[in-house]
Structures are given as C-alpha cells and as structure tokens.
Amino acid sequence: MIRFEHVSKEFRTGVGRKRVQALIDLNLEVPRGEVFGFLGPNGAGKSTAIKTLLHLIRPDCGAVTILDRPVSDPSVRFHVGYLPENPYFYDYLTAEELLWFGGKSAGMPAEAIRKRSAMLLERFNLGAAAKRRLSSYSKGMVQRAGLALALIHDPQVAILDEPMSGLDPLGRKMVADLILELKAEGKTVFFSTHILSDIERICDRAGIIVAGRLRIVDRLETLLAGAETLEEIFLREVTSAGGSSEQ
DSSP states (O other): OEEEEEEEEEEEETTTTEEEEEEEEEEEEEOTTOEEEEEOOTTSSHHHHHHHHTTSSOOSEEEEEETTEETTSGGGGGGEEEEOSSOOOOTTOBHHHHHHHHHHHTTOOHHHHHHHHHHHHHHTTOGGGTTSBGGGOOHHHHHHHHHHHHHTTOOSEEEEESTTTTOOHHHHHHHHHHHHHHHHTTOEEEEEOSOHHHHHHHOSEEEEEETTEEEEEEEHHHHTSSSOOHHHHHHHHHHHHTOOOOO
C-alpha cells in the first residue's frame, strides 16, 4: 500500500544555507491492513517523510508510491486520508460544514456525505457541537474534527501525524480504538507519535528514524521479545546515532 524506495531529501537552512539531510536513502514498505508506527526524536525526518508521501514536497531522489501508483498521481488522493500534526481550519466553519467541504472535495454524493458526517461526528463525540463554529472548539475537539475530515471519504490509507496530540486520556483511547477498527476493516494506517505506549498497544510494526536514517523496522512482538522496553530500544537507537532524544 505504501512504499518508499531509496528516498532522500536535503534542505538548506539558515543564513549560511547550511545543508540538512532530512531523509537519507529511506526504504520502507507498509502492506495492506497494517498499522505502522513511525518513531523518532524531533527533527529526525518523520514529518518530511510524511510530506513526501503526500506529495507536499518532492524528494531529491527515489520513488514514493501508494497503491502501486506514484504519489504525484492525483487519483491517489481519493484513497488517502490525512491528519496533520497541528490541524488548522477556517474559524467560521462549523464541523458539519467542514465535513461537507471534505466530502464534496472527494467527489462524494450529498446523501453519502450527510450519513457519514453524522456517523463520524457521533463517533468522535462532536454531535452536540456539530453546528458550532470551529473557533469555539478546544484543541482536542479540533483534533477530533480533523480526524473526522481525514476519514470522511472512507479512505483505504490513513496517514496520521501525531493523532493523539492535544487529547486527554479518554480522547487518546477513542483514537486508538478507531485505528484498530480501521485495521479490522482492512485499512492501512501510517502514523507518527511520541507516545510509546500507544505504539505498543496498537501497532503491528514500528520503525525508528534518527537524523534522517531509518535505524530499525520490525514487528512489535520481535522488538519486545527481549528484556528491553520500546523506550529503551528508542533511546539506544537515538544515542547510538548521535541524535537528540528531545521529546
């Protein structure tokens, strides 16, 4: 469903236009129906990888595909739902209007939008606030509205950048349960997070990226088969690569 092949991306930053290797020869495949957790310290390359996957930025070299199609193919977008790390929406829209816009953008018929919007708003405990402007929402409510928008067109692939951000424990459980439901439906979920316990609970596999390089990828039961915890594995990989462990 998702494939990175020898993907590299370099940026130039600062006054001196210093070169920063955001991704270095990234190779990764995520099959259909898998929940994949993408881990790494701040600045490791997680968001860059996600943005190349969404064709928001182009890699310097390599290929990125979804459903065996290049991500530059516009038809891919009809099968992908995306939640950014810090979702921001037009303040004067209501949640209902936001989902209507998303559904129409995805080419959904009006009745299908109404039915799925009602279902998602209730699923994310936003039914009572559906007609309120988004400017009145808390951070957690905006996050949940963003998740509903990402899923309005029932995508085959969900790409979620820090989906638990800003959520209380009840909200985190709601999102974790939803991800498991998507997996049960045969959907593919690719998400980044700093919350290691969420990775342990819901992921089939996890990958750790440090300083642009994918350091380790394996199934959770294999990673945790020894005495180490996921936190210990994470810190070991970050330290051995000389990266920051800032969370």
